[in-house]
Amino acid sequence: MDNNLIIYNTLTRTKEKFEPLHPPLVGLYVCGPTVYSDVHLGNCRTFVSFDLIYRYFLHLGYKVRYVRNITDAGHLEGDMDEGDDKFAKKAKLEQLEPMEIVQKYTLGFRDMMSLFNALPPSIEPTATGHIIEQIEMVKQILKNGYAYEVNGTVYFDVEKYCKEFNYTILTNRQLEELLENTRELGGQNEKRGRLDFALWIKAKPEHIMRWPSPWGVGFPGWHIECSAMSSKYLGDSFDIHGGGMDLAATHHTNEIAQSQACNHVQPAKYWMHTNMLTVNGARMSKSKGNGFLPGELFTGNHPLLSRGFSPMSVRFFMLQAHYRSTLDFSNDALEASDKGFKRLMNAYGLLDKLSPSQKSDIDLKGLSDRCYAAMNDDFNSPVLIAELFEAVHIINSIYDGKTAATAQDLEDLKLLMKNFVFDVLGLKEESNQTDDMGQLLDFIISLRSEAKVNKDYATSDKIRIGLNALGIQLKDNKEGTTWNKI
């Protein structure tokens, strides 16, 4: 097992050698989506990034338990601890039960992940399925003295916590400044401290999603679900906790506080945060309304897109940037990635057609080492992809007869490509032909070839132009004619 993996840990703001708590096991928890609306591309980027990370751990031979939750309760719209939760609001809007909203968007999310070829997590727990665990955790935090109950709502006592623990450990902010910049408590507010947040919230009479608890009927606060579910499935202390960077300052900060207050241990050894997808330099977000939806992306039905792009082209586009960098989304950038991806896949296809030589003038070991070095350096997929394009260059060169490789080298090259392109990067071939259509086209192409042999170029051009108008592009190569959808 490779043990040279380096991970950037938000907790220490440095790159650290990865040493699992209980090798060969790795516990990975990632904050999943809040399923009250369609996931947009920005959400997907985070999960594609963690899919890459998950896949690389698997490739290295670790036994990974990957837990990614579905938030289906407890998330409040607008100001803290006031008003309806997002599910109730959306349910009213769409005239559905809250759980119908949850079901609809959970399935939509899974479909999207599947289109992007993201492996399903080992466990995908829901907040509503773990109300008991959350109540137990709130009880323990109360018992340990880090929370207080007011009128059916339980708040986390940040001030008390700060006396013993570093509340801002993840973001390194100054507590005094946090206090200064947090809004004043209103007269009717029940919270003692400005930074206090709700662990359990009393349900108003009209609130639909509600559960009984020792403090009356209510529902859980947003942050407690991840603390409760991560410790249930991965233990009080586990290897990696991940999520989008936007979650670090609030959600993850509070998660750490809850877990420390409950169990007196840091929940995760490594905290990993993925950066945002931007559109024209601004963050793609639900509230800004600049999100791209799956349908718009694949059909191209969006003002910023000139055409539709396939899920694998988009995945490749995402992987061409490092997960901790912002990535700017544009039609041109997508177009570039689409072509690059096709070039990579084309070279992979050539691997089967290469003829072995007696000697080899390629350095496969060096190439392989550089691929691993790239991924070991905090999952640097863009550098890995650059190395894979070196492999593309080698493959094309062998195909042209300009470079020689032994049968063994060819086999190793193929294995290398398979490992990194398919297993680690999680790309897959996007077959663009159905059997019926393929056979039909083969027949038409054979007619055209006859015309060409007879130098009847009027007919051959007519077929090519006609098919082009139908969205089929013909390409004449040495071996014959191939086709693809435009």
Add this chain to the structure above:
RNA sequence: GGUCGGGUGGCCGAGUGGCUAGGCAGAGGUCUGCAAAACCUUUUACAGCGGUUCGAAUCCGCUCCUGACCUCCA
């Protein structure tokens, strides 16, 4: 206002002191009835000013611009 990031060639995006990442676009070429595609070769860069150094895109200082978080968001 506070905290933390960025500013790399036409575009996207790696790179933390010396060894021109990579992809796309552009240019030239090979192949081809033509075209397209494919392949080969190749030009263009490190926001500005100052400093440290034999040497800086990379370290330090200042300036300008910009993003994220601080209030729901991956």
